[in-house]
Structure formats: C-alpha cells, structure tokens
Amino acid sequence: MSSTNKTPGLGLNQWVLSDPFLMEDMNSDNVKIDAAVNSRALVKLGHIETTASCLVISLDMRGIDWSAYREVAVEYSLKHGAAASNYVYSMVRGNGKSGSSDYYTRMLGTNSLASKVEASYFFTGNDMNCGDGQPCRHTIRIFTDGGCALFQDNRSFNDMNIAYGGVLRTNTSSSTALPLSQLTTLDFSCAYGAGTGLTDPVYLLAGCKFDIYGVK
C-alpha cells in the first residue's frame, strides 16, 4: 500500500502529499466499501403508505429471500375510521386466513406456543395514536430460525413494547411450523366494540404506513 495513513475502521487509504496516488489503492478501497455496505445489518426491503381505505390490508411477503436474513421486521402504524370513543383492536393474520379462529394466540409467561396460528391479536388504544399526536407504532419480528413476536408502542396507556409471540403454523390445528417460504401475506384488520367483545369491523383509512426491514 502506498498511503501513509489508514482509516481506523475499514483501513482505507489516507494519503499525504508525498504518497503516490495509485489506481490499485483506490480500487482496493472501493471493494472494501462495497463489501461493508452489502453486509450492513439492516436492509430496508420496502415502504408502503396506503392510498385507499379498506377492511383488510394484505401485505405481500412473497419474494423475500428469507435465507438472506436472520429476521424480517415489519414496522407499521394504522389509521382507522372508528369514533375515538371506541376501543379499537387491530389484528394480524397470515396467508389470507379469514376465519375468527385464525388468530395466533399470544405468548405470555410459559404459554410459549400459539394454540391457533397464523396471526396475532393485540390492543392498540382507541385512536391509535400515542396521546401525543404521533401514530402508535407496531413491529412484527419474524425470525428465520423459527418464531415471531409482535411489539407495540402505546404511549397513551404507558405501555411500551408489549410483546406477543408465537410460532407461525401451517394451520390452526397443526403443530407444524409454517415454512417462511410459504408465508404469502400478512393481513391487517381492525375491529371495535364498546365494553367487552368486538362488534364491528373498522375501515382502515388511507395513510397506513409499513416499513419492512431485513436484519442480517
């Protein structure tokens, strides 16, 4: 190498006036930079902001190279059309499942495995903001070696990162884990109800946001 100094991280050339400036040095630096960029821990796979209202947002998960990541995370915030006086719940299912039993139950304590499947269910607060005008953010983390978890940031109720977890299953009665290559969609919907129980579906409005990341 012809440069007198090197950067502390990647060892890139740092020339002084008396150093020869060689093409080989520049090419070597560029190779190091390219490798470092490609090995970065977080890769943004997509950003979606919905432009129409609907009852279900179906996020197409096909095409993700699951083998390239140890985790895929979907961070999202939802807007809905229910009155603020209603408690609104949002739910996530998978692979287009639509039955009321097609949820995957939460993991709390030793209840480590979902008895149902393919989706999750969680409370989000009545207006899906955090009391400070900011959207309530949620993150689904799907681990490529098995298992998944859901986190929510619900500051209006002083609840941060409530986590639900489980295992994606092939169907509601199976104990077989769903291969991620067979995960085609994550399906988001909302419902509300006064008091106990959910009585009506809720329209999701335009402006729901999704950011999808691969974690290496």
Place this chain on the structure above:
Amino acid sequence: MMIITMLICRMDGTQEERSCEVADDWFTPPEESGAQGTGTGE
C-alpha cells in the same frame, strides 16, 4: 359469508384493491386471545 374490500400491498409500493369473501365473524377473535388488560389503562 360477507364480501369485504382488501388492499393488496406489495414491497415495490404498488397497491391493488380486491374483494374477498370472509366469514361473518372474521373480525371477532376467539375468547382465549382477548384483549390484554394492560392495554386498557384500567
């Protein structure tokens, strides 16, 4: 059964509206996966 509006969202940002048939109670979760008490602020 009921027909609902679904929005298909793809990683490349494209979106497509579709109709799909679901159970009448598709929005109702089963009893055991009900809301978390910690989320109500009560």
